[in-house]
Amino acid sequence: MQRIGVFVCWCGSNIAGTVDVKAVAEALKAEPGVVYSTDYQYMCSQAGQNLIIDAVKEHNLTGLVICSCSPRMHEATFRKTAAAAGLNPYMVEIANIREQCSWVHKEMPVGTEKAIILGKAAVAKVNLNTPLTPGESPVTKRALVIGGGIAGIQTALDIADAGFPVDIVETKPTIGGKMAQLDKTFPTLDCAACILTPKMVDVAQHEKIRIFSYSEVTDVKGFVGNFDVTIKKKARFVDETKCTGCGDCVDKCPMKKNPNEFNMGMDNRSAIYIPFAQAVPKVATIDAGACTMLKKGKCGLCSKVCGAGAIDYTQKDEFIEEKYGAIVVATGFNPISMDKFDEYAYNQSKDVITSLEFERLTNAAGPTQGKLLRPSDGKHPHKIVFVQCVGSRCAACAEKGKEYCSKICCMYTAKHAMLTRDKYPDTEVYVFYIDVRTPGKNFDEFYRRAVEEYGVNYIKGMVGKIVPEGDVLKVQASDLISNKQLHIDADLVVLAAAIEPDKSARPLATMLTASMDTNDFFTEAHPKLRPVESPTAGVFLSGACQGPKDIPETVSQAGAAASKVIGLLCKDKLTGNPCIASANEMMCNGCSSCERVCPYGAITYSDKEFRMPDRTTQIRRVASVNPAVCQGCGACTVACPSGAMDLRGFANNQIMAEVDAICK
């Protein structure tokens, strides 16, 4: 028989405000096995924990029930307390009387009754608890960073500087991400290339970093400390080890009319290309869809001019398998498509562009060598209208836009408006906004400068319609402050398109069993206390894949993710979770139901001999669980028809006992 102590926490007034904690402690005294029951203001405090330790000693307790907040909050805390008191840490059960009780009820009697029921269930469970010992697993001291934007770059550099090898997998031919496409960056207006390209070079030269560019992760198996990852290196038809990046092939390639992705399709590139001058790795890539040699076997010019002999038309996709201890997701974001926003005439007029296209138009390495010229006729625009929140904060238009605020648009629009006025003072600039949101260090000062020093016309209101007419864009908008309809004949319109996670993020999340929110941003383990960890152990989050972010925030998060990874890789061994499944071979049918549902591939089969009652032996196929791989999700225990599969710490009989206690 267990000797159980019950400890009811007030959590200040969080619990005690809606639950009569004394009544709960009193009621639970009567439950089977309970020999001691008390309440205290803050059980998790040092004094509260000491109270528990003393009670264990004084009353010879063998099991503890803590009626407090969610186990996600303090289960670990109280397990440590139990260990300090000399108990097995798994002899502790938490009855969540805060999140699942006091916070959802208003009336004291209702809250109290429910708290007692939850306490009874926990007591019923502890009565069946057994001491559990976690196993250990080794840690592969290498990290994988998926995505080579500024987030991935910074994370990789920080981890590598700590001495651990890092691989970066980037789908594009070069690392750099969106930041490589930007011109100047708020709030300090330093040029993106000047601050980014040295970091890209550091990555390229770092002896601990390998870059898999033009590559994708296609499979992830394993678990924290021991991930097995398959990386697909897409065929680029150029031998990376030989190519010197001289660009002779690019000049000679006759297939020059392919939209240049790096310049947002505003100019063309050859079928063989290097995205931009500072690309890392600086290696050419053949666009298989555009190359006539690959399509029809005709041409082969690049191969002739390549002095290094790097061109290889027979190159195939290559699959690489590697082990990692930790994985960082840094897949970033993209502006949403403007196809559904007919009112802004994006598809009707070349002179309606997105902000990212604007970045390229003002960038010295862009299609116009940095001169702000209209895409339609190459003339200087004299009147520019910026529209903020295109598809952001769009609760009513969820089918085409996003409900959330994209966060970076107010600042980069202020930047664009200011830079335009600075370089071309004869240009009239209008910015239409819902609100201007500038909470950040030196951000509001930055925006005020655009208004006060640079004379940008900020108008609160939304643009209703844009109609291309001749060579002007007729902009119809409302000015909410003076309550007037405005008609502006603009030369250029810039849309601050909402941003969304990369489309490859969702399938990647499935591979990683990492969770996402409804917008496909990766979710963090705790929004406040664990913002750079995914709830899946060993998977960390860096940059805009977790939510809209500017560069300063991205870099801080990238560093934070790196420090978490370093903390993990420093360990030689990880203690596992002892709450794992195991099959009772005597009852197992070998039916494979469990193996089919196990999301971690933890279950295997073997043929075993069994002695039968009639003195014969029988060979049966039975399941066994790899304790290092099992995550204790419990899926197998419900799939098993015979009940042979059971989960330690959450055994079928423990759960039934809880249910019985609740239903009694």
Next chain:
Amino acid sequence: MQKITRDQLITKAVELLSNGTVSAVLGWQKGEFDYDITPAVFTTEEEIKNNFVYNDFCGANFSKYLVAKTKKLEGKILVFLKPCDTYSFNQLLTEHRFDREKVYAVAIGCEGMADVVKLKNKVDGIISIDYKDDAMYVDTLYDGTVKVDYADVLAERCINCKSKKCVAYDELMGEDGEVIDSARFDEVARLEAMTPDERFAFWQNELSRCIRCNACRDACPACTCEKCVFDNPNSGVENKAPANSFEEQMFHIIRAYHVAGRCTDCGECSRVCPQNIPLHLLNRKFIKDINECYGEYQAGAEVGSRAPLVDYTEGDLEPGEVFERGDNNA
């Protein structure tokens, strides 16, 4: 009446036994009454010639017998499978319940089997049955010879036969058929249209007749667990005889859940139930729901298929949708 005859099956069985392909034959023999047929294992030519029977009451699904028999025997066992039995055969293979190498499967075309209960409701005092081309001629104690049309005693599962296609065999006798677009879910739809109270009353009425003989479980080819939860004191749901109506409903609900996604709708459970409880309706409700929620799925149609309930695909229904669907039916 069956197109394949007893003589044809005997010839096949004797041939396979004498040429050493198999060492035993799983077949039928007469029980106490003419309509009362029981499964039997034959190991000699003589036994087969004397005792092997085959007629419209040979409805038993043999696939489940393979689980135990293949473990015991040296060599292969010959099994005769109706089209519906071939689905159970595949499902058992999917679940690794017997060794395929130890079985020689002969699939036999089927014209639909007769239901003993239907016959007994028509005629009293059955002495023997003569199976003629046009009808059964039943010799009775009280009414002399009574002519009974096959169609009038056709089993429910055969009226609503889902498939005459044989999906697994080493050898096929007779003609292979097609998957049938049957009306097997009509009755389920009728139950779904009821109010919850009506539906409860319907099942209360049916299930209250259950005597917990366990015949349904014992005959079910999906129920082959080494240790059934109802026999296992540690399972928390062990009970051999229900103490009250709640427990007897729990038995059926648990059993229906255990076979959900694995039941091939072979109809054995309803056939063997001495209380004539329409157990197939519970199973068909699950099958219908699975089809509607996850796309058409037929357990046993092929070996190794991933049943929707133990498989995850990105397009799967969200739990919330399932919940709402339940509500709408209420």
